Amino acid sequence: MDYIKRMRDLREDSDKTQQEIANILGTSQTMYARYERGANELPIHHLLSLCDYYNVSADYFLGRTDIKQYK
Numbered sequence: 702m703d704y705i706k707r708m709r710d711l712r713e714d715s716d717k718t719q720q721e722i723a724n725i726l727g728t729s730q731t732m733y734a735r736y737e738r739g740a741n742e743l744p745i746h747h748l749l750s751l752c753d754y755y756n757v758s759a760d761y762f763l764g765r766t767d768i769k770q771y772k
Contacts, residue, residue, distance in 0.1 A: 703764025705739045711755045711762070712737075726750055 712722055723733035726747050735741040743751075752759050760766045 704743070704762055705737065707762055707764055708743070708751065709737050711751070711757070715755065722751075722754075725754055 712719070718730075719733050719737065720730040723730045726733065728747070732741065736743045736747070748759060748762065752762050755762070757769045758766070761769045
């Protein structure tokens with residue numbers, strides 16, 4: 702699950718707390734923490750929201766490429 706590390710790295714690189722990202726997603730900090738630990742799978746609608754928020758492609762978020770954005 703490459704996306705779990707990438708999800709945490711993106712959040713930390715943006716100097717955001719789990720609570721701040723949970724607020725953006727409209728979920729609880731507890732649920733977001735479960736996504737970040739891999740205890741729960743990240744729903745597609747949250748994946749898309751995070752990609753938009755961090756301005757990265759889904760392939761980058763999921764660890765399928767190291768290129769952050771499409772050209």
